[in-house]
Amino acid sequence: MSLHLVIDYLFSAVFFQAAMMTLLITVTSLFFGVLAGLVIALLQEATFRPVRVLAWIYLWLFRGTPVLFQIIFIYNVLPGFGIRLSAFLSAVIALSLNEGAYMAEILRSGLGAVKKGQRTAGLALGLTRTGVMRYIVLPQALRIVLPPVGNQMIGMLKTSALVSVVAVQELLLVANQTASSNFRYFEALTAAGIYYLALTTIFMGLQALLEQSLDVKRRRARSEKRSLLQRLAPIEEAH
Amino acid sequence: MFPLSPLSAEAVMTSPPRTTPAGKPLLEIVGIDKSFGSTQILKCCSLEVHPRETVVLIGPSGSGKSTLLRCVNLLEPADEGNVFFRGEDITRDLRNAPRLRREIGMVFQNFELFQHLSAAENIMLAPMKVLGLSRADAHDVALDLLKKVHIPAKADSYPDELSGGQQQRVAIARALAMKPALMLYDEPTSALDPEMIREVLDVMAELSAEGMTSIVVTHEMGFARRAADRIVFMEAGEIVETAKSDAFFGGTVNARAQRFLEQILH
Ligand SMILES: Nc1ncnc2c1ncn2[C@@H]1O[C@H](COP(=O)(O)OP(=O)(O)OP(=O)(O)O)[C@@H](O)[C@H]1O
Ligand SMILES: [Mg+2]
Numbered sequence: 001m002s003l004h005l006v007i008d009y010l011f012s013a014v015f016f017q018a019a020m021m022t023l024l025i026t027v028t029s030l031f032f033g034v035l036a037g038l039v040i041a042l043l044q045e046a047t048f049r050p051v052r053v054l055a056w057i058y059l060w061l062f063r064g065t066p067v068l069f070q071i072i073f074i075y076n077v078l079p080g081f082g083i084r085l086s087a088f089l090s091a092v093i094a095l096s097l098n099e100g101a102y103m104a105e106i107l108r109s110g111l112g113a114v115k116k117g118q119r120t121a122g123l124a125l126g127l128t129r130t131g132v133m134r135y136i137v138l139p140q141a142l143r144i145v146l147p148p149v150g151n152q153m154i155g156m157l158k159t160s161a162l163v164s165v166v167a168v169q170e171l172l173l174v175a176n177q178t179a180s181s182n183f184r185y186f187e188a189l190t191a192a193g194i195y196y197l198a199l200t201t202i203f204m205g206l207q208a209l210l211e212q213s214l215d216v217k218r219r220r221a222r223s224e225k226r227s228l229l230q231r232l233a234p235i236e237e238a239h
Numbered sequence: 240m241f242p243l244s245p246l247s248a249e250a251v252m253t254s255p256p257r258t259t260p261a262g263k264p265l266l267e268i269v270g271i272d273k274s275f276g277s278t279q280i281l282k283c284c285s286l287e288v289h290p291r292e293t294v295v296l297i298g299p300s301g302s303g304k305s306t307l308l309r310c311v312n313l314l315e316p317a318d319e320g321n322v323f324f325r326g327e328d329i330t331r332d333l334r335n336a337p338r339l340r341r342e343i344g345m346v347f348q349n350f351e352l353f354q355h356l357s358a359a360e361n362i363m364l365a366p367m368k369v370l371g372l373s374r375a376d377a378h379d380v381a382l383d384l385l386k387k388v389h390i391p392a393k394a395d396s397y398p399d400e401l402s403g404g405q406q407q408r409v410a411i412a413r414a415l416a417m418k419p420a421l422m423l424y425d426e427p428t429s430a431l432d433p434e435m436i437r438e439v440l441d442v443m444a445e446l447s448a449e450g451m452t453s454i455v456v457t458h459e460m461g462f463a464r465r466a467a468d469r470i471v472f473m474e475a476g477e478i479v480e481t482a483k484s485d486a487f488f489g490g491t492v493n494a495r496a497q498r499f500l501e502q503i504l505h
Contacts (some may be wrong), residue, residue: 121351121410124312125365126341126417135368139355 009191010179012074018174019195025088025160025170026199027097030153036096037103042133044108044172055104062101068162070094075166091163097154106148110141143214154200171195263326265290265452266311266421271320271330273306280306282476283320288421291450295463298473299499304456307424307473311454312336312343325420341369344414350406350425354397358385358409359394362416369417377416384412388442404435409500410441415446422446422453429458458503464488472496 009015043055064071075090085093114137122132164173175192179185264287273281280303288294293342296304309315311322313329313336321330329339352361362384365378372380387392388408396408407427414422424443428436440459444466447453457463463470463484472480472495480487480496492500 117347117349117351118353119313121345121347123314123337123354124340125413125442126369127365128337131368135364136353140353144353152361199455 002184005184005187006194008173010194014174014178014235015191015195017172018169018171018192019199021169022157022160022171023199024194025091025095025163025168026153026157028092029160030156032092032096032157033152034103034149035098036100037051039108040100040104041111044104045111059101059104062098067094067098067159068092068165070098071163071166087163087166087168088131090166091160091168095159095163099152102152103149105154106145107141110145114140115142120237126239132157146207146211146214150203150211153207154203157196157199157203251455257310261288264288264323265292265325265358266454267321267323267326268311268363269305269321269323271307271310271317273303273310273315273318280476281310281317284473284476284478285320286471286478286481288452288454290420290452292468293447293451293453293455293466294471295346295467295468296454296456296471296473297458297463297499297503298479302473303476304473305425308345308425308454308456311423312345315455329388337369338410341365342420344411344417344419346407346410346414346422346424346427346432350398350403350430352410355400358390358397358399358401358412358497362413363407365413366416375460378415381412385409386416387415388412389438403411403431404438407431407435407439411439411442411446420452422451424455424457426458428457460504462499472499474499 040055043051046052046055052065071094074085074094075087078085078090115202118136118140119132122136123129127135160170161172163169164176167173171192175188179188261474266288268284268286268288270281270283270285271281272279284303284307286294286307296307298304306315310317311323313333313353316333317330321328323329324339324342329335332339352358353364356364359378359381362381363372363374366372366380367374379499382391382394384487385394388411388502390405390408393401393409396405398409401409411427427443431439436459440462443453443455444462447466455462455467467484470480470482470484471478472482474495480493482492484494490497
């Protein structure tokens with residue numbers, strides 16, 4: 001066991017690039033995943049039945065098969081139909097489509113949590129259905145779904161390791177390759193683990209920041225803090 | 240959204256009340272039916288509301304009062320019959336519903352303030368997004384209206400920081416911000432604690448006294464006595480009685496209405 005080697009790996013270009021690849025896959029897939037999820041969630045609310053059926057089939061396909069299967073399928077089967085995608089692109093498409101299915105469910109629960117009366121009130125003011133969605137329902141739903149969406153984001157960071165199966169040079173694959181050349185598994189995997197934890201920590205921090213900035217009642221949070229201090233005050237006096 | 244000529248806050252606040260030609264009703268409901276599934280909720284309901292008139296709509300729970308109100312601003316389209324607004328048949332014109340609804344304010348039992356917006360922002364939303372007012376102009380409108388409903392200091396409070404009575408008054412201000420020609424109130428005080436009912440009814444009565452045309456579903460007979468020009472009694476989807484307020488309270492009402500009155504007063 002060599003701590004020195006762990007540090008060497010941490011600061012090596014290969015590991016750093018691999019971590020950046022993991023980050024890139026995660027962020028890109030999340031972006032398109034949220035987009036796909038939003039589209040599917042809205043389609044599920046459509047009044048035209050075939051559209052709802054289409055959304056349902058999407059969810060059924062992508063939640064009913066393993067992500068690993070989807071990645072391998074897009075990379076290996078689509079070329080047979082003349083669609084040849086790079087490993088990176090295949091990976092991002094598979095992860096995005098898969099993520100979209102889960103995001104759709106989360107977003108839909110958020111949309112459902114905004115009570116019907118809120119929409120009625122918006123309509124009664126003369127807003128169109130689109131306006132009601134944009135100014136009244138979505139902003140409220142967003143605040144509700146932020147915690148579960150944050151979980152999905154951190155989950156994606158870890159799911160991205162699966163794309164090593166199509167040989168995208170991401171963190172886990174690079175760590176594994178490095179180790180198998182010299183059998184220093186402990187050092188290589190520890191370095192990868194540290195990178196994963198660092199990225200996860202950054203994501204968690206971002207999530208907390210976002211939640212704070214969306215919280216319209218920061219003033220209340222501050223006054224709660226004060227009351228906590230006030231509650232502590234008597235204890236101090238007792239000493 | 241509809242293309243609209245830009246309006247200044249001042250124009251919204253000071254333009255003279257829109258009126259229809261004298262003698263013509265502002266709203267005319269002619270024999271409307273409404274069913275949900277196989278149950279008929281409204282049976283051939285007819286009602287006229289003239290400009291500056293306040294009509295109080297009473298009746299037992301489930302008699303169809305809310306449904307009748309919702310047929311007026313097309314939240315529910317009537318199955319049969321017609322609704323005329325300013326003499327224009329609007330019953331089947333669902334595509335123009337947003338345009339119609341700008342002119343008809345609605346106040347709900349549960350206030351339905353937008354939880355993510357402050358009191359002022361609740362009031363500003365529709366003037367900005369529907370009428371195209373600037374943020375500054377809409378803010379002026381909001382502050383004026385909050386003064387009008389007697390809570391000038393609550394502009395920056397969020398709905399869950401307000402009492403029920405304050406929330407309902409913000410909701411009234413929000414409806415007024417569109418300068419409606421007609422206000423619909425659906426049991427605006429029945430979710431309120433007794434001590435807050437008064438402050439809301441006072442605001443409504445002031446508006447009625449200023450000539451705001453209104454239809455009010457309420458069981459507050461004190462308000463009806465004070466502010467109503469006419470009382471309409473509904474039962475089982477039918478309009479059973481329409482009486483001038485003084486006649487109604489003078490005791491010359493039909494037996495079913497009389498029985499209902501005795502129930503809610505005791
Ligand atoms: N969207 C709907 N779908 C099915 N039934 C409905 C719907 N809206 C109302 N109803 C039914 O229509 C009837 C009349 O309802 P409505 O809300 O108009 O009565 P109301 O006079 O306002 O009663 P309340 O005093 O309880 O508010 C009720 O029996 C109700 O269950
Ligand atoms: Mg009702």
